[in-house]
Amino acid sequence: MATLDIKKGRVEMIHGSGGRASQDLLEQLFLPLLDNPWLNQRNDQAVFDLPPGRVVMATDGHVVSPLFFPGGDIGSLAVHGTLNDLAMAGARPCYLSAGFILEEGFPLADLHRLVASMAEAARKAGTPIVTGDTKVVEKGKGDGVFITTSGVGVVPEGCRLSGDQARPGDAILVSGSIGDHGVTLLSLRESLGFETEICSDSQALHRLVEVMLEVSPGLRGLRDPTRGGLATCLNELAQQSGVGMQIDERQLPVRETVRAACEFLGLDPLYSANEGKLVAICPAKEAPALLQAMRGHPQGEEAAIIGQVTRDPQNLVQMQTRLGGQRIIDWLQGDQLPRIC
Amino acid sequence: MATLDIKKGRVEMIHGSGGRASQDLLEQLFLPLLDNPWLNQRNDQAVFDLPPGRVVMATDGHVVSPLFFPGGDIGSLAVHGTLNDLAMAGARPCYLSAGFILEEGFPLADLHRLVASMAEAARKAGTPIVTGDTKVVEKGKGDGVFITTSGVGVVPEGCRLSGDQARPGDAILVSGSIGDHGVTLLSLRESLGFETEICSDSQALHRLVEVMLEVSPGLRGLRDPTRGGLATCLNELAQQSGVGMQIDERQLPVRETVRAACEFLGLDPLYSANEGKLVAICPAKEAPALLQAMRGHPQGEEAAIIGQVTRDPQNLVQMQTRLGGQRIIDWLQGDQLPRIC
Incomplete structure (x- = not known):
């Protein structure tokens, strides 16, 4: 030795x-x-x-x-x-x-x-x-x-979450602010200094999920919006379930520093990776209780209901913008952030 | 798309x-x-x-x-x-x-x-x-x-194989010829041409193991001698179990081409990687039946009893050579074959 x-x-x-x-x-x-x-x-x-x-x-x-x-x-x-x-x-x-x-x-x-x-x-x-x-x-x-x-x-017995079970009318929730991980990494690589104010959200979410399962017996599916960000995650879920999605930009939790860094870097927080957030799809009637339970958990304090599942044979994800317009949130086409995870 | x-x-x-x-x-x-x-x-x-x-x-x-x-x-x-x-x-x-x-x-x-x-x-x-x-x-x-x-x-119920259960007196078996994978790769890298006559032994062994478990209820442990070859594998088992091992070179199954290639390359088949062979330790009295069962299986046709477990506080692996001498088979010290698997 x-x-x-x-x-x-x-x-x-x-x-x-x-x-x-x-x-x-x-x-x-x-x-x-x-x-x-x-x-x-x-x-x-x-x-x-x-x-x-x-x-x-x-x-x-x-x-x-x-x-x-x-x-x-x-x-x-x-x-x-x-x-x-x-x-x-x-x-x-x-x-x-x-x-x-x-x-x-x-x-x-x-x-x-x-x-x-x-x-x-x-x-x-x-x-x-x-x-x-x-x-x-x-x-x-x-x-x-x-x-x-x-x-x-x-x-646990009876739990059958899957990305292919979203139904028109379901609510779409996120567990907190989006884009933090991707923006932190890119800022660090480009030595922009934003990383002194923001940091990766990397964290384990299983304890939050446990709480969510308790209050939302009808929970359809969960997914963590990592590479490709929230936009990619919603497109995957829409495609798997054969539905559309409509989200509201005003409901999206985005940190001010992340927003500023994104503007500076020409990024969109919707496409920026997260490593400690989840997207949840649940029946509309269970959404208020689910939201409350998430907000009561340290990993879900900034949770929000961001939109609903729609009937759409094209499986489009659309967003009502801050200014009231409609924007199609497409799949990530290029490679905004290589080697982000 | x-x-x-x-x-x-x-x-x-x-x-x-x-x-x-x-x-x-x-x-x-x-x-x-x-x-x-x-x-x-x-x-x-x-x-x-x-x-x-x-x-x-x-x-x-x-x-x-x-x-x-x-x-x-x-x-x-x-x-x-x-x-x-x-x-x-x-x-x-x-x-x-x-x-x-x-x-x-x-x-x-x-x-x-x-x-x-x-x-x-x-x-x-x-x-x-x-x-x-x-x-x-x-x-x-x-x-x-x-x-x-x-x-x-x-x-399966009751099966508790582990590398730390070898006991003095136990028999040591290998399931077939040793060194094939490592020698094939090295010959290929050096463009020596031996690889036209030999090939990697890469194969799945679980069906052979199933047969072995049936005939040897006292089977102590199994290990596949991959990186570092048979020598390293035996040293690991000896260390884990706190025993020594004595093997007999004449019992080691080595293909003639592999032996020739090893001589040419300055390699030792004992240290050359295998990707479809296993070492088994079993009580001596179960060894004959185990050997017979292995030889009756396509993945164990060339199986052999190669030695026995000894009492040795230094956990040495020793080999009686073809010429009758004793040689200590030490851990692989250098890196004979990088990136072999």
Whole structure:
């Protein structure tokens, strides 16, 4: 066994060999930080019992650049991203896995920092990272670190959320201000300085979802508006359900700084990524109680009813603008913000 | 919707945007090939029922270079890799997920070919790829394609395989010839031409494991000797269980071509990766029946008893050589074969 120099050392190709050096990295960096009985058992897989119910599985690759940003880093983002994909099915997340692709030369201090951040995010959410894998690629064949997380969870009896169940007349809600994550990242990349006032909304939403399921038995579907932002998310839901959507710009929660940064950057908050918000579709009659419950939860304080589902064979998403006009909110066409998550 | 030019097109940054172009890639390439009800539902996660039993989860990143090789490609390898990690716990694999990290400029024809290969491998194994994710990184920030697969399976009642249960006196078996995958890849990279006679052993082993569990109720543990080869695998098991191991070189199944290629390349088949073989530890009295059952299965025809577990506080793996000497089989120290899986 060689002692890793976590302060000044770097990832080397031998750390991906599967041999002694791989073990050193595992034993001296990953295991002490992620510490849990499954991982400590040192098998190539984890075995566990799940509570009764239907099982949910999700996976998400993370290639965000830069790796560290106000409000989070690729480590916490990779945990929240998969937790939220599970939560959007109404699931209680139970266990996570993580696959790392490291670039030769990546500082071990940075790896340590972001694995510590993953560990903290996983601990807060109550979902241990029970199995994982590490690969190393040559310098110039990767970009620091990519992390793919997967997760399994369990859906409570009777819960059948899906994106294809929106019906005309349903209400559309968002859980809080939109665009924060995307705008923070872009401002940081362009060194615009807005990021001193705004930060990523990266957070796990499963506890908010739990509360929502209690008050809205008819809840149709949930989705987190990540890449492509709220606009893309609504278009996906409209297409899946074969409906249209009508939203009201005046009801959209957008932070003033985000609005200002968007104007400066030529962005639209509707298309800017979120990493800790959700869109909910529910029967109109359940919307007031759902809204109230969301606002009573720390992750939903700025929740709003933003519109309703319409009958539309073209599955258009339309928005009544602040000035009273109608605007079609199309799919994101280009690539507004590459590598945002 | 734009029609993808799968023959001549390339991966572009917008395919990772989450917007219209991402949908096009999903609808025109991934969905038709991987076709199954979960994926076709277009949610960000999959919901399913699992048969009763303890649940197993595994994950494996794949960065193999080159992407296509005799006997497989990164697509089939990514399916077999995770299936085998599940099978080594004695599990029946049930569902898979796949996360793709694509490099800008990667030919869509190659992507199509390797996703088709994944689909075929998944179909053969009876384990659909039910959820997934695609990210795109700039040219020069990746290397064609990396694939991280995860899987869940279920362990039959009473089965408690683990790498920490080897006991002095136990028999050590391998399911077939060793070193094929690693040597094939290295020969290909160095353009040595051996790869016309040998090929990767990449294959799913869960059906072989099923047969083994039937005949060896006392089976202690299984592990697939991938990166770092048989030598590393035995060292891991010895360390986990706090035992030593004694193997016999004359019993090791090694193909003649692999032996010749190893001599030429200065490699040791003991340290060369396998992607379709397993090591089994079982009580000595169950070994003959286990060996017979393995040899009766297409994936275990060349199985052999290669040695036994010893009492050794230093957890050494030792080998009696062909010439009768004793050699310590240490952990892989350097990086014999980078990016082998």
